Amino acid sequence: MAPTPDPAPPPDEAPGLPGVRSWRAVYWIVFGIFVLWVSLLTWFTEAYQ
Amino acid sequence: MNPLDYLVLIGVMVGIAAYGIWRTRAKGDLHSYLKGEGHTHWFTIGLSVMATQASAITFLSTPGQGYESGLGFVQNYFGAPLALLLIAAVFLPIYRRLKVYTAYEYLGKRFDSKTRLLGAGLFLIQRGMGAGITIYAPAIVLSTVMGWRLDATILCSGLLVVAYTVSGGSAAVNLTQKYQIGVIFLGMATAFVVLLLKLPAGLGFTDAIAVAGGYHKLEAVDFSLDPDRRYTIWTGVLGGMFLALSYFGTDQSQVQRYLSGTSLRESRLGLMFNAVFKIPMQLCILLLGALVFVFYQFERPPVFFNQSAWHYAATHGSGDRLRALEHDFNAAHAEKQTHVRSWLAARHAGDPAAAETARTAALAAHARTEAARVATKAVLKAADAKAPTNDSDYVFITFILSYLPHGLIGLLVAVIFAATFSSKAGELNALGSTTVIDFYRHLVRTDATDKHYVVASKIFTALWGFVAIGFALFANLAENLIQATNIVGSIFYGVVLGLFLVAFFLKRVGGTAVFWAAVISQALVFLFYATLSISYLWYNVVGCALCMVISVLIQFFLPRISPLDTAQPAT
Structure with a gap:
C-alpha cells in the first residue's frame, strides 16, 4: 500500500467567540492564560518559600 | 458508610x-456507534x-x-x-x-x-x-x-x-x-x-x-x-x-x-x-x-493512612513495635500542634520573630512525626515484604x-x-x-x-x-x-x-x-x-x-x- 499525502486543511471556520475573529487570536489568548498561570504559580512559590 | x-x-x-x-439505545450504524451522532x-x-x-x-x-x-x-x-x-x-x-x-x-x-x-x-x-x-x-x-x-x-x-x-x-x-x-x-x-x-x-x-x-x-x-x-x-x-x-x-x-x-x-x-x-x-x-x-496539623492523623496494612502487621507479631512508634508519633504530633498554635498566635500578634521561632519548632516536631512514619513503614515491610508502604493514596479517602x-x-x-x-x-x-x-x-x-x-x-x-x-x-x-x-x-x-x-x-x-x-x-x-x-x-x-x-x-x-x-x- 502506497502512502498518501496529507490533505489540505479544511476551510477554517470562524471561532464564533465574541470579540475574537480568528483562531490565531484564540490561540494567543489561551497561550496568554497559560503564561499567566505559570507566572502566578511562580510568584506564589516565591511568596511562600 | x-x-x-x-x-x-x-x-x-x-x-x-x-x-x-x-x-x-437506537445507535445502529457504525458511524453513530464509534463517533456518536456527530x-x-x-x-x-x-x-x-x-x-x-x-x-x-x-x-x-x-x-x-x-x-x-x-x-x-x-x-x-x-x-x-x-x-x-x-x-x-x-x-x-x-x-x-x-x-x-x-x-x-x-x-x-x-x-x-x-x-x-x-x-x-x-x-x-x-x-x-x-x-x-x-x-x-x-x-x-x-x-x-x-x-x-x-x-x-x-x-x-x-x-x-x-x-x-x-x-x-x-x-x-x-x-x-x-x-x-x-x-x-x-x-x-x-x-x-x-x-x-x-x-x-x-x-x-x-x-x-x-x-x-x-x-x-x-x-x-x-x-x-x-x-x-x-x-x-x-x-x-x-x-x-x-x-x-x-x-x-x-x-x-x-x-x-x-x-x-x-x-x-x-x-x-x-x-x-x-x-x-x-x-x-x-x-x-x-x-x-x-x-x-x-x-x-490540628487533628491527629493515623501514623500510617493505610490502616488495614497497619492492623495486619500489628496482629502478626509487630504489635509492640508499631504501638511504640505510634506513641512516639502521637507525642511529636501533640507537640507540633502546640507550636503551630503559637506560630499562628504570633502571626496574628504581628510578631515575626516569635512566629519564626514557633515555626522552626513545629518543623522540628514534624520531622519527628515523619521519622516515626518512616520507621513504621520499615516495620510493615519487615512484617510482610509485600506490604504497601506508600499511603498517600489513602489520605483523602481517610x-x-x-x-x-x-x-x-x-x-x-x-x-x-x-x-x-x-x-x-x-x-x-x-x-x-x-x-x-x-x-x-x-x-x-x-x-x-x-x-x-x-x-x-x-x-x-x-x-x-x-x-x-x-x-x-x-x-x-x-x-x-x-x-x-x-x-x-x-x-x-x-x-x-x-x-x-x-x-x-x-x-x-x-x-x-x-x-x-x-x-x-x-x-x-x-x-x-x-x-x-x-x-x-x-x-x-x-x-x-x-x-x-x-x-x-x-x-x-x-x-x-x-x-x-x-x-x-x-x-
Missing part, C-alpha cells in the same frame, strides 16, 4: 449508567476530554500528592496547554479532513499498513495495561478502607461500565461523562467547603495557606536543572508537553472524544476548554491535599470517611466511581474501535456490512472490558497509582508521538524508515528505562526524538519517496 451513603452512591452511579443506555458541541467535548483523563486515580492520588509533597506535581500539567494548542492547529484539521475513525488510520494513509498496525498495536498494549490500572486503582483503595471484597468491587464497577459502553458506544460515553464530571465537580467543591469549615475556629483561609507555606507545601514551581528531580518546570513544560501531545493527539481514547464534534470549530473549542482549565483544575485538587495537610457527614460520604465515593467510569468508558470505547477499524476491518473482514462491524465493535469492547477486569483482578500493581499510569504511558507514548510527528512534519520519510525507527526506538526506551534513573517524563521526549532522528537516518539509505508515490490512495 451508612444506608444513606449507599443510596446516594448506587443511585448516582446506576442512574447515570441507565440513563446513558436508555438515551443511546452533533456533539464543544462544551460536551471539553467535559468529555477532561473526564476521560481525570480517572479515579486523579481524585485519590492527587490530593495525596498535595498532602505529601505540596503543589509541585502541578508542573506535570504545564505542557498540556501547549500540546492542546498544537493539536488544535495541526493534528485536528487533518484527522477531520480524512474523516478517520481512529488516529492510526491516518498513519496508514500517510505511510503504509505495517506502520498503522504498529501504531495501533502500541496503543492497544499500553492502553490495555492502563485500563487495568484505571479499574484497579479505586477498587484497591476503596476495598481496603471500606472492608469491601476487592474482587467484588472490581467486578461490580467493571461490569457496569462495560454494560453501558458496549450498549451505547461513543454517544453513551460522551453523554454519561457529562453527568459524571458534573458529579465530580460537585463532590470536590463540597469537600473543599467542608474542609474549610472543619478547620479550627479562628483559622481562616489565609492562615491555612500560611501554615501550608510554612511547611513548604506551596512550592509549585521548581527551576532546578537537576535531571534526577521528578517534577521541575523543565520536565513539566517539555516532558509534560510531549506526554500531553502524545496522549491528547495520538491516544485513541482522546482522539475519539474530540472527533465526535459537529464541526472543526466544536472540536477545537473543546480542546481549548481543556487548555484553559487543565492547570487550575489540577491545582485545586493539589491544594485540597495541601489543605488536608493543614487540617491534620479524611472523607472520618470527617464528612453521611450522605456526602456517599457523594464523594460516587465521585471516585464516576471518575473510574468516565475514564474507563473512554478507554474501552477506544480499544474496541481500534481493534475493529485498524485490525478486524483492515485485515480480517474488509467488506462486511455496517451492522456486522457494529456487532464486532460491541464484542471487542466487551472483550477489552473483560481483559481490563481480569488484569485488575490479578494485578500486583505499583504503590503510587498515578505514577504507575504515567510511567506506563511515558514508556510507549514517546515513540507513538514520534510516528505522528514524522507523518506531519517530515514529508520525505516513508513507511519502511519510520516503522523500523519506531521498533528500534521502543527497544532503546525499554533499555533506558531499565538502566537509567531519569524522570519518567523524559522518556516521552527521548522516544519521540529517537524515532524522528532514526527514521531520517534510515530514510537516507532508502529510495526517496516521489510525489507520484504519495499521490496514490490508501486502502
Whole structure:
C-alpha cells in the first residue's frame, strides 16, 4: 500500500467567540492564560518559600 | 458508610449508567456507534476530554500528592496547554479532513499498513495495561478502607461500565461523562467547603495557606536543572508537553472524544476548554491535599493512612513495635500542634520573630512525626515484604470517611466511581474501535456490512472490558497509582508521538524508515528505562526524538519517496 499525502486543511471556520475573529487570536489568548498561570504559580512559590 | 451513603452512591452511579443506555439505545450504524451522532458541541467535548483523563486515580492520588509533597506535581500539567494548542492547529484539521475513525488510520494513509498496525498495536498494549490500572486503582483503595471484597468491587464497577459502553458506544460515553464530571465537580467543591469549615475556629483561609507555606507545601514551581528531580518546570513544560501531545493527539481514547464534534470549530473549542482549565483544575485538587495537610496539623492523623496494612502487621507479631512508634508519633504530633498554635498566635500578634521561632519548632516536631512514619513503614515491610508502604493514596479517602457527614460520604465515593467510569468508558470505547477499524476491518473482514462491524465493535469492547477486569483482578500493581499510569504511558507514548510527528512534519520519510525507527526506538526506551534513573517524563521526549532522528537516518539509505508515490490512495 502506497502512502498518501496529507490533505489540505479544511476551510477554517470562524471561532464564533465574541470579540475574537480568528483562531490565531484564540490561540494567543489561551497561550496568554497559560503564561499567566505559570507566572502566578511562580510568584506564589516565591511568596511562600 | 451508612444506608444513606449507599443510596446516594448506587443511585448516582446506576442512574447515570441507565440513563446513558436508555438515551443511546437506537445507535445502529457504525458511524453513530464509534463517533456518536456527530452533533456533539464543544462544551460536551471539553467535559468529555477532561473526564476521560481525570480517572479515579486523579481524585485519590492527587490530593495525596498535595498532602505529601505540596503543589509541585502541578508542573506535570504545564505542557498540556501547549500540546492542546498544537493539536488544535495541526493534528485536528487533518484527522477531520480524512474523516478517520481512529488516529492510526491516518498513519496508514500517510505511510503504509505495517506502520498503522504498529501504531495501533502500541496503543492497544499500553492502553490495555492502563485500563487495568484505571479499574484497579479505586477498587484497591476503596476495598481496603471500606472492608469491601476487592474482587467484588472490581467486578461490580467493571461490569457496569462495560454494560453501558458496549450498549451505547461513543454517544453513551460522551453523554454519561457529562453527568459524571458534573458529579465530580460537585463532590470536590463540597469537600473543599467542608474542609474549610472543619478547620479550627479562628483559622481562616489565609492562615491555612500560611501554615501550608510554612511547611513548604506551596512550592509549585521548581527551576532546578537537576535531571534526577521528578517534577521541575523543565520536565513539566517539555516532558509534560510531549506526554500531553502524545496522549491528547495520538491516544485513541482522546482522539475519539474530540472527533465526535459537529464541526472543526466544536472540536477545537473543546480542546481549548481543556487548555484553559487543565492547570487550575489540577491545582485545586493539589491544594485540597495541601489543605488536608493543614487540617491534620490540628487533628491527629493515623501514623500510617493505610490502616488495614497497619492492623495486619500489628496482629502478626509487630504489635509492640508499631504501638511504640505510634506513641512516639502521637507525642511529636501533640507537640507540633502546640507550636503551630503559637506560630499562628504570633502571626496574628504581628510578631515575626516569635512566629519564626514557633515555626522552626513545629518543623522540628514534624520531622519527628515523619521519622516515626518512616520507621513504621520499615516495620510493615519487615512484617510482610509485600506490604504497601506508600499511603498517600489513602489520605483523602481517610479524611472523607472520618470527617464528612453521611450522605456526602456517599457523594464523594460516587465521585471516585464516576471518575473510574468516565475514564474507563473512554478507554474501552477506544480499544474496541481500534481493534475493529485498524485490525478486524483492515485485515480480517474488509467488506462486511455496517451492522456486522457494529456487532464486532460491541464484542471487542466487551472483550477489552473483560481483559481490563481480569488484569485488575490479578494485578500486583505499583504503590503510587498515578505514577504507575504515567510511567506506563511515558514508556510507549514517546515513540507513538514520534510516528505522528514524522507523518506531519517530515514529508520525505516513508513507511519502511519510520516503522523500523519506531521498533528500534521502543527497544532503546525499554533499555533506558531499565538502566537509567531519569524522570519518567523524559522518556516521552527521548522516544519521540529517537524515532524522528532514526527514521531520517534510515530514510537516507532508502529510495526517496516521489510525489507520484504519495499521490496514490490508501486502502
